[in-house]
Amino acid sequence: MVQNIQDYIGGLNWGYKVELRDKNVKYINSYGEIQDSHTIKATNKRGKEEMITTDKILVATGERPRLPEIPGVEHCISSDDLFSLMEPPGKTLVIGASYVALECAGFLVSLGFDTTVMVRSIFLRGFDQQCANIIGNHLEKEAGAKMLRTTVPVSVEKLESGKLKVTMKNNETGEESSDEFDTVMMAIGREPCTRGIGFENVNIELAKNGKVIVNDKEETNVENIYAIGDILLNRLELTPVAIQAGRYLARRMYGGSDELMDYVNVPTTVFTPLEYSATGYSEEAALEKFGEHSIEVYHRKFWPLEWTIAGHDPNLCYMKAITRRDLPDEPIIGLHYVGPNAGEVMQGFGVAMKAGLTKKTLDNTVGIHPVNAEWMTNLEVTKRSGVELQNSGC
Numbered sequence: 001m002v003q004n005i006q007d008y009i010g011g012l013n014w015g016y017k018v019e020l021r022d023k024n025v026k027y028i029n030s031y032g033e034i035q036d037s038h039t040i041k042a043t044n045k046r047g048k049e050e051m052i053t054t055d056k057i058l059v060a061t062g063e064r065p066r067l068p069e070i071p072g073v074e075h076c077i078s079s080d081d082l083f084s085l086m087e088p089p090g091k092t093l094v095i096g097a098s099y100v101a102l103e104c105a106g107f108l109v110s111l112g113f114d115t116t117v118m119v120r121s122i123f124l125r126g127f128d129q130q131c132a133n134i135i136g137n138h139l140e141k142e143a144g145a146k147m148l149r150t151t152v153p154v155s156v157e158k159l160e161s162g163k164l165k166v167t168m169k170n171n172e173t174g175e176e177s178s179d180e181f182d183t184v185m186m187a188i189g190r191e192p193c194t195r196g197i198g199f200e201n202v203n204i205e206l207a208k209n210g211k212v213i214v215n216d217k218e219e220t221n222v223e224n225i226y227a228i229g230d231i232l233l234n235r236l237e238l239t240p241v242a243i244q245a246g247r248y249l250a251r252r253m254y255g256g257s258d259e260l261m262d263y264v265n266v267p268t269t270v271f272t273p274l275e276y277s278a279t280g281y282s283e284e285a286a287l288e289k290f291g292e293h294s295i296e297v298y299h300r301k302f303w304p305l306e307w308t309i310a311g312h313d314p315n316l317c318y319m320k321a322i323t324r325r326d327l328p329d330e331p332i333i334g335l336h337y338v339g340p341n342a343g344e345v346m347q348g349f350g351v352a353m354k355a356g357l358t359k360k361t362l363d364n365t366v367g368i369h370p371v372n373a374e375w376m377t378n379l380e381v382t383k384r385s386g387v388e389l390q391n392s393g394c
Contacts, residue, residue, distance in 0.1 A: 002371060005083045028052075028108065033060075034198030037224045037386065041198075056253065059212070059227045060242065061197065063190035068095075072156030075164055076184040079104055089113055090182030093166055095153055097123045098272045101187035106272040107247050109143045116146040116181075120188075124270065128282035134318055134338050138274040142313065156184055192231040207233045216260050218249050236266055267350030269343035274316060277342035280334035283350045286322050295333070296325040298359070298379035301391040304340055305370045314391045317372070323359045330359035335376070345373045 020027045030042035030050070034057065038126045042050045064294035065078035079100050084087070091114040101117065102124070108115045119137070124132035136305040140147045154176060163180045170177075192210045199206065205213045205221040211233035218226050228249060229242035251257035267279035286295050299320035307314070335349050349357070359379075367374030368372060381387050 002083055002085060014281070032197060032223075034201055037202055037222055039120075044090070055224065056267050057225045058246075058249070059194075059197070059225070060229045060246070061193035061231055062242075063185060063230045063237065066189045066191040067186050067190060068153065070153055072158065072164075073186070075156050075158045076186045079185065079187050081184060085183075089185075091180075092183040093118060093141060093164075093181045094185050094187055096187035097121075097125075097136070098187055099124055099127075099192075099272075100187060101140070101185075102135065102272050103270065104185060104187060105145050106139055106143060109139070109145050110273060114146075114152070115144075116148060116179075118148045118151050120152050120171070121150065124276075126282075127270070127276070128278060128320075128334075128336050129284060130320075130334050131276050131278065131318065135270060135272050135274060135276050138316060139272055142316070143273040147374075159238065162248045179355055190230070190237070194231055207347050209233075217252065218245060218261070235263055236268070238266065238268055241266055262354070265347045265350070265353045267343075267353075269346060271343070274338060275340065275342035276336075276338045277346035278334070278336045279346055279353050280332070281322060282334060282336075283320070283322060286334055290333075290339065294324060296322065296323045296359075296380065297331065297383040299389065300375055300379055300381060301389045302339065302372060302375045303391045304372050306340075317391075319360065319376060319379070321353050321362065321376070323328060329361070332357045332359055332362065337373075337376075339370070351375065 017027060024262045028042055030044040033041045035041050035051070037057070038053055038055070040052045040054065040057065041051055065080055067073050067076070067078070082104055089108065092108055092174050094101050094108070095118045097117065097119040105115050122129065123136035123267045134277045136147070148168065150171045151168050152171060154169050157167070159165055159180070161287065161388045163182060164184050165178055165180050166184060167176060169175070188311070192212070193211060194206060194210045200224050202225065204225065212220060212227040212228055212231050214220055218228050218232070220227055221241070226249060228245045230237040231322055235241070242264070248257070248259055248261050251259065265280055267277065269275055269277040281289065283297060297320055299318065301315055302317050302319065303314040304317060308359040317339035319337045319339070321332050323330040323332050332353065335346065337345055362377055362379070365377045367377040381389060
């Protein structure tokens with residue numbers, strides 16, 4: 001499996017190089033450092049330097065896994081390393097509760113490995129917290145991962161046996177404890193690759209966390225220098241988002257377009273054992289931006305047809321639509337779906353959201369029976385009503 005994954009990644013990289021060549025894009029495999037707003041120094045792996053002059057500079061350097069400053073962290077791996085291991089990971093501790101952490105934990109559990117997830121505070125920060133908790137609870141109670149809640153690592157020690165002794169602290173009780181693992185994977189987030197690339201030479205404005213501050217046109221505070229992707233402050237850290245933003249930027253630069261990237265109506269999926277997909281605002285973000293009296297939350301539980309005979313928990317799956325109740329036809333500003341094939345379900349609704357989906361349009365849409373997405377067209381119960389949800393099945 002590991003070899004197949006590495007071959008696949010290698011094939012992707014090769015395909016990108018071929019595509020660049022076919023598009024007459026010059027590819028320089030070197031380390032770039034900005035000298036001024038029109039000059040970049042490129043240093044290759046042999047140390048040879050080349051000065052490149054340019055009209056515009058676009059920085060899209062992405063992020064790398066962040067590691068905590070604790071003793072023994074060098075014995076840990078990151079998600080980048082997980083699929084390069086030469087031996088099975090064995091008993092594994094996943095530190096973090098991001099989508100990377102939960103996806104990797106779900107993957108390991110599905111292969112039968114003893115897996116523990118260490119959660120400092122909340123699941124899936126930045127996502128709808130009601131749905132995030134459903135995902136985290138399912139990973140623990142149904143999939144079989146162990147959870148260490150409100151806990152942080154203190155140190156990692158490699159024992160003579162080769163095992164890793166992890167000392168940890170519970171933030172609520174203050175108590176320290178320890179356990180031994182074969183593998184410890186850090187997934188506490190990623191940090192932007194914005195250091196050491198010459199930003200200080202042109203005084204690019206950075207946030208405290210190293211992210212680049214741009215306007216809605218992806219322009220930095222320095223003329224001719226742009227930035228896109230995961231290094232941007234307060235933007236979604238998703239590959240398709242960076243690709244789309246790059247397309248729009250190129251069209252504005254050279255195609256006469258004025259279209260801007262929409263960073264709100266972006267469908268995305270967390271590929272945990274029970275999938276979660278969303279587009280638009282989370283309930284928390286909608287409440288903060290528009291206020292409780294301006295939004296309505298329609299929601300329901302549902303029971304997939306293929307789960308009924310198999311005997312799965314009928315209360316696991318959930319969906320909600322967040323609307324602007326203060327506007328005509330109730331425009332939908334957020335859709336959330338927890339259940340099987342979440343990504344496939346949400347991709348189509350993502351198109352509808354971009355087209356200005358309203359609750360009235362959703363209600364007037366004929367559902368496909370008997371699929372899970374059908375229930376999106378029949379959301380009647382609101383949170384405001386206080387009616388207790390009953391699960392629905394075919």
